[in-house]
Amino acid sequence: MMPKSSPTLYRDPDRLAASDRVAGALSLAIHEHRLLPGTKLGEDEIGEVYGVSRTIVRAALQRLAHIQLVEMQRNRGAFVAQPSQQEAREVFETRELLEPRTAHKAATLATDADVYRLREHIALEHAAMDAGDRGRALHLSGLFHIDIAGIAAQATIAGFIETLIARSSLIIALYSRRDSALCDSHAHHALIEAIAEGDGQHAEELMRNHLLELHEALDLHQCAAPPRSLKDALLSRES
Amino acid sequence: MMPKSSPTLYRDPDRLAASDRVAGALSLAIHEHRLLPGTKLGEDEIGEVYGVSRTIVRAALQRLAHIQLVEMQRNRGAFVAQPSQQEAREVFETRELLEPRTAHKAATLATDADVYRLREHIALEHAAMDAGDRGRALHLSGLFHIDIAGIAAQATIAGFIETLIARSSLIIALYSRRDSALCDSHAHHALIEAIAEGDGQHAEELMRNHLLELHEALDLHQCAAPPRSLKDALLSRES
DNA sequence: TCAGCCAGCTTTGTATACAATGTTGTGTCC
DNA sequence: GGACACAACATTGTATACAAAGCTGGCTGA
Incomplete structure (x- = not known):
């Protein structure tokens, strides 16, 4: 499974822990909706990949x-949450x-470099959207929110938001009502402008509205086409 | 290291994963300040225990x-954060x-049973304090905050608060100015009353003040007697 | 025919073995 | 004497082996 004996062959320069690499790859796949909620994540299978x-x-x-992002059931394995x-x-x-x-x-802390980076971010988002790669666009739009938290110099909150974004991605996969232009980059664009101008009040307002829109684009009343793994669906909590 | 062959001897009824047990024990020790920030957590050593x-x-x-709660440094090990x-x-x-x-x-959601549990909680806190077990009192006072989040039926936020409480415990160990009656149960008592009466506005206000008091009881200006492991202190970020 | 049970297979849980890295102490050279 | 180099040791990183639990499918007996 690994090239058996080859002393110090790879020499990762950054010493990235192997598990980080795998976690990142899986996380990306989930964010991009290539792995859908309920998918079984077998350990051997992933290890082989x-x-x-x-x-x-x-x-x-x-x-x-x-x-x-995943749920682990004792003696049964891991599933996309x-x-x-x-x-x-x-x-x-x-x-x-x-x-x-x-x-x-x-908005009150952003430097020019920060704003530049955000604009770049949005450009990528647009590009992905234009290329029809909806999964990638969704992922990037999540990163946008995380980036803002980073700029706010609140690593603690940024960490929380990262978690929330991750779950949001799953939620969108499950409950997105229409094939909405979720996180339509229009809202992001307006946000950047407010941040660039240092207008905290406005940025706050825009963000609040943006989130409310996202929230309302979800159908949280009836179970919308649950794409869970077949037999697992029958065991899970709420039908 | 384990009784080698004894088929199904223990039969944990709840199937508590072994790692949960260990994590809980370590977490408790840290919360109770029996393990201080900077302490090296050797894997073999803990495993033996x-x-x-x-x-x-x-x-x-x-x-x-x-x-x-702990910081892991690649190839160097884990330390209490x-x-x-x-x-x-x-x-x-x-x-x-x-x-x-x-x-x-x-406050708007609490049932009588919830209030009862909170009161019980505070009683334990008092008892620990009277017994001079400051570590245990600190731990219990943290649980109090988590319990409130649980009552608010916001599992997501409760999870975050749990993290924050954990880190608060470390922060208090590092930066507590006076040997303050941190989380003096007086404040908790008032909070319970507001919750019992369903007075959300008041509860919110009390909680805000309580946290500000805690915050101000910290000395975040100069480094207060860092009990870090000796040579490790010289490598870490800020002196 | 169908419920219940048991055997074999699959997958996860945990321990252990080995490899790689970091640390420490000693010796040598200048 | 002090700085560097290197070897012995200690500790972590990863793979693998084995044990335990769950799943599947076929068998049996009503």
Whole structure:
């Protein structure tokens, strides 16, 4: 499974832990909706794909479980998480509590370099959208929110938002009503302008509205086509 | 290291994963200030204490690293985390953002059983304090905050608060100015009353003040007697 | 025919072995 | 005497082996 004996062949310059690489790859796949909620994540299978042992895969899955991207069931394995509607509501309520304030702070702290980076970000988003790569666009739009939290120099909150974004991605996969232009880059564009001008009040307001729009674009009343793995669907909590 | 062959001897009724047990034990020790910030957490050593292999210890440490109770340095091992003063400020700012609102919601939702449990909680806190077990009192006072988040039916936020409480415990260990009656149960008592009466506005206000008091009881200006492991101190970020 | 049970297979849980890295102490050379 | 180099040791990183639990499918007996 690994080239057996080849002393110090790879020499990762950055010493990236192998489990980080795997966790990142899985996370990306989930964010881009290539792995859908409910998908079984077998340890051997993943290990084969990335050429690592189950030890590594396990560590990666544990990490993803902690941010609730995957759910681990004892002796049954790991699955891409399927947030319930209640959880979905909680996630968006929490975002509505954290992000507007964070946007405000970001607006007051952003440097030119930060603004430049945000603009670049949006350009990528557009490009992905134009290329029809909806998964990638969604992922990038999530990164946009995380980036703002980073600018606000609130690493703690940024970490939380990262978790919330991750779950949002799952929630959108499950409950997105229309094939909406979610996180339509229009809203992001307006946000950047407010941040560039240092207008905290406005940025806060824009962020709040943006999140409310996202929230309302979800159908949290009836179960919308749950794409869970067949027999697993029958065991899970709420039908 | 484990009783080698004894088929199904223990039969944990709840199927508690072994790593959960270890993580819980370590977490408790940190919360109770029996393990101080900077302490090296050797894998073999911990494994011996709890009679498990390094596999389990590793999983436990990873979990604690995720909630930032411990810091893992590649190829060097795990240490009880030492939040910087900047991080300390962030943690309390975030708590001040999340908890008052949560207390408000808890006040509107609390059942009689919830209130009863909270009162019981405070009684334990008092008992620990009277017994001179300051570490245990501190731990219990943290649980109090988590319990309130649970009552607010916001599992997501409750999870975040749990993390924040954990780090607060480290912060208090590092930066507590006076041997203050931190989280003096007086404030908790008033909070319970507001919650019992369903007075959300009041609860929110009390919680906000309570947190500000806690925050101000910290000395975040100069480095207060850093009990870090000797040579490690010289490598770390800020002196 | 169908419910229940048991055997074999598959997958996860945990321990252990080995490799790689970091640390420490000693010896040598200048 | 002090700085560097290197070897012995200690600790972590990863792979693998084995044990335990769950799943599947076929068998049996009503």
